Amino acid sequence: xxxxxxxxxxxxxxxxxxxTKISRIEDGTRKNYFSLLPSPxxxxxxxxxxxxxxxxxxxxxxxxxxxAENDKAILIAVFDCMGHGHFASMMARTYIxxxxxxxxxxxxxFPNQVLLEIHTAxxxxxxNSTAKKSLIGTGADFGIVxxxxxxxxxxxxxxxxxxxxxxxxxxxxxxxxxxQVGEYxxxxxxxxxxxxxxxxxxxSKFYLFSDGVTDLMGGPxxxxxxxxxxxxxxxxxxxxxxxxxxxxxxxxxxxxQGSNMALDxxxxxxxxx
Amino acid sequence: MEVNKEEFESTCRLFxxxxxxxxxxxxxxxxxxxxxxxxxxxxxELKQYTGMIGISGNKQGYVYFSANQDLFEELxxxxxxxxxxxxxxxxxxxxxxxxxxxxxIRASLGTNFIISVPLVFEGxxxxxxFPEDTFVYVIPLTWRNHQAYVIVGLQ
Numbered sequence: 001x002x003x004x005x006x007x008x009x010x011x012x013x014x015x016x017x018x019x020t021k022i023s024r025i026e027d028g029t030r031k032n033y034f035s036l037l038p039s040p041x042x043x044x045x046x047x048x049x050x051x052x053x054x055x056x057x058x059x060x061x062x063x064x065x066x067x068a069e070n071d072k073a074i075l076i077a078v079f080d081c082m083g084h085g086h087f088a089s090m091m092a093r094t095y096i097x098x099x100x101x102x103x104x105x106x107x108x109x110f111p112n113q114v115l116l117e118i119h120t121a122x123x124x125x126x127x128n129s130t131a132k133k134s135l136i137g138t139g140a141d142f143g144i145v146x147x148x149x150x151x152x153x154x155x156x157x158x159x160x161x162x163x164x165x166x167x168x169x170x171x172x173x174x175x176x177x178x179x180q181v182g183e184y185x186x187x188x189x190x191x192x193x194x195x196x197x198x199x200x201x202x203x204s205k206f207y208l209f210s211d212g213v214t215d216l217m218g219g220p221x222x223x224x225x226x227x228x229x230x231x232x233x234x235x236x237x238x239x240x241x242x243x244x245x246x247x248x249x250x251x252x253x254x255x256x257q258g259s260n261m262a263l264d265x266x267x268x269x270x271x272x273x
Numbered sequence: 274m275e276v277n278k279e280e281f282e283s284t285c286r287l288f289x290x291x292x293x294x295x296x297x298x299x300x301x302x303x304x305x306x307x308x309x310x311x312x313x314x315x316x317x318e319l320k321q322y323t324g325m326i327g328i329s330g331n332k333q334g335y336v337y338f339s340a341n342q343d344l345f346e347e348l349x350x351x352x353x354x355x356x357x358x359x360x361x362x363x364x365x366x367x368x369x370x371x372x373x374x375x376x377x378i379r380a381s382l383g384t385n386f387i388i389s390v391p392l393v394f395e396g397x398x399x400x401x402x403f404p405e406d407t408f409v410y411v412i413p414l415t416w417r418n419h420q421a422y423v424i425v426g427l428q
Contacts, residue, residue, distance in 0.1 A: 025392060028394050059390045
């Protein structure tokens with residue numbers, strides 16, 4: 001279960017006296033949501049230089065991640081389901097169950113193959129849905145990396161979620177394919193595998209994140225945080241430890257948002273191997 | 274307890290309209306609202322799953338939407354098409370419906386009506402405390418043979 005210390009505090013939008021009197025009761029949906037996610041401590045056991053920032057817009061959300069390891073490889077998946085709130089949380093749960101099945105039970109560790117398996121499973125589950133008034137989007141952005149521990153090589157495949165790599169203080173964006181998983185069932189889905197040689201790029205830092213990070217509204221002119229600002233931030237904190245980076249990112253994003261209500265869930269995972 | 278009963282009842286009417294609209298618009302099946310009644314907090318019954326929204330701003334209080342598994346199962350089937358939701362899904366559905374009902378009220382009452390994010394629980398937690406000096410109105414409803422309560426408490 002995810003550690004409470006790793007969760008940013010939720011916004012309650014001003015509910016005060018009444019809320020505090022009953023707040024000793026834990027929100028069951030929030031507990032369920034976070035209990036599905038691997039703990040950042042577990043991830044740090046295998047990747048000491050790593051962090052997770054997760055802040056659903058409400059108590060729960062549609063962003064999630066997965067982590068798996070076997071003798072040969074480490075796999076990290078980050079995803080962002082369409083929408084937010086409780087319905088998105090239901091979809092996030094569906095995706096986590098599929099990731100667990102495909103990666104942990106079937107032992108599939110290749111990112112592009114995992115994406116295709118997930119897409120097929122979601123299609124099977126939802127393409128003939130009996131929903132009379134569908135209120136849920138079944139698609140998700142995905143970024144998956146597999147680290148081959150022996151040869152220190154990383155593979156990345158993405159579905160509308162790029163992998164950011166910062167080396168020597170310069171950001172390089174490794175582009176994902178532009179089609180989500182779990183949507184557009186009439187279209188072919190293929191995902192390219194990008195290979196990154198970690199031996200030659202030992203000091204590289206990598207980031208996968210939901211679009212809630214760049215779409216975060218705030219600042220002096222109430223604008224999106226945006227890709228350019230994120231690039232600048234990641235390049236500026238490049239020399240710092242991942243622990244420090246997390247602190248700086250939480251602080252910067254928090255200041256940017258200020259008192260604005262969040263419009264989407266925020267998830268960012270950073271790591272260096 | 275000083276309560277402006279007229280104002281309280283008009284607020285309850287807004288909740289009744291919000292709940293009625295939710296079912297008729299979102300599910301195409303009308304709900305039947307039964308006669309609301311005032312209730313002593315200590316004798317308040319809750320059903321299997323309850324979503325609670327705290328209210329602050331001009332009005333202080335809370336609203337609960339409480340129903341049994343069968344109602345949430347049918348809503349999930351209509352909205353998502355899942356036939357076999359698990360407990361986590363049922364609780365998310367309780368949170369979602371509570372959020373929409375309270376959100377509709379906020380749209381009617383304006384920005385000084387502030388609502389919290391939903392807090393969802395199963396059964397009646399032992400440490401559930403109700404604020405004192407709260408006027409509690411229970412609105413029973415039936416939707417497709419499923420019973421539910423909307424419970425409005427305002428100070």
